[in-house]
Amino acid sequence: MTDIRFDNQVVIVTGAGGGLGRAYALDIAKRGGCVVVNDLGGTVEGHDASSALADAVVKEITDAGGRAIANYDSVATASGAESIVTAAVTAFGRVDALINNAGNMRMATLEESTQEDFEALLAVHLLGSYHMSKAVWPHMKQQGYGRLVFTASSAGMFGNQGQAFYGAAKAGVFGLMNTLSHEGEPHGILCNVIMPNAFSRMTDKASEYTDPEALKRASAILPLMQNSMQPEFSVGLAGYLASDICTTTHGAYSSCGGRIARVFVGVTEGWQGSREEPASAEEIAQHFDLIRDPKQGVHIPLSPSEEYRTVLSKSTPVCSERQGGGE
C-alpha cells in the first residue's frame, strides 16, 4: 500500500474549526502537509464570527509538530475567498489542494421557509465553493496541478424532509464539480465531491428539527452505525481525493457507515422513440415503466455529448413500428 503524504504541499480546508473539517486538517498535517485552517467561527446557522474555532485546531496541529495557520474569513464572499488564498500563498508559497467543507444549516419546510434562509445557505455552500474554487484556480493552473474536493450531501442528492435550501445548495455543489472537472482536467486540476455522514453540531441541528416519527427511525438505525458516525471515518476519502495519489476526476463518493461508494447520476436504458417525429404523451404513458426501469441498464454520461453518443448508438425504430401514438 502506498503511503499518502502531503510533504511540501499546501492544503486549504474551509470550515476546519470543528466537525469533519477539523478531522481532515489534523490528518493532512499529520501526513506532512501545511494546512490553512479556515473557519468563520460563528453559529451553526451562520450568525456571528469568532477566531476561537480555527485557533484551537491550529494549536492542536502545531502542538503535535505540524504546520498550520488560522484564517477567519468567510467563504461566502469573493473578497473573503481571495484573502484565504492570499493567506495560504503568503505563509506557504503555494496551494496544492482545496477542501471546500465550510457549511451552515437552517431547517424549514417549503411552507415555513424564508428567502433569507435560502440565500444564507446558498451563500456558504454553493457560492462559497464557487468563490474558493475561483480564487485557487489561477495558482493551480499556473503550476499545472491542483486537487479540489467539494462537499455535497445525501440530503441534496437523495432529498430529505425540511432541507430544501440545504439540499438545493448541496446539489448545486455537485453540479459545480461536474463542470469544473471538465475545465480543470487539461490543467492537472482534478475535482471530486464527497458526501460524508458524521455526527457534528450540524447533524445535532438537523435532528432538533426532525419530526418525532423520523427521529424514532433514526434512533433505531444510529446505534447500528457503531463508531462509524465519527468524523474520522470520512477522513480517508477526503485525504485520498486531495492527494497526488488520486488521478481521477469528476467523481462523487459517499462515506456512510464505514462504506465508501461511488454516487452517480445515471440514465436508464429508457425507451427509444422515433427521431423523425415526437412521441405523444400517450406513447410516454404506455412506455413509462420501461422509461423508469433501471434493471434494463443504466448509463453514466459525463457530458451532454456522451448522452447523445449513447442515444445515437441505438437503432431508432421506423414510424410504422411505433405503437400507441394517440390513437
Ligand code: NAI
Ligand atoms: P460543522 O458545523 O461542524 O462544520 C462546518 C464549519 O463551517 C463550522 O466550523 C463553521 O463555523 C464553518 N463555516 C460556516 N460558515 C462559514 C463561512 N462562511 N466561512 C468559513 N467557515 C464557515 O459541520 P460538519 O458536519 O462538520 O460539516 C462539514 C461539511 O460537511 C459541511 O459542508 C456539511 O454541509 C457537510 N456535510 C455534513 C454531513 C454530516 O453528516 N455531518 C452530511 C453531509 C454533508
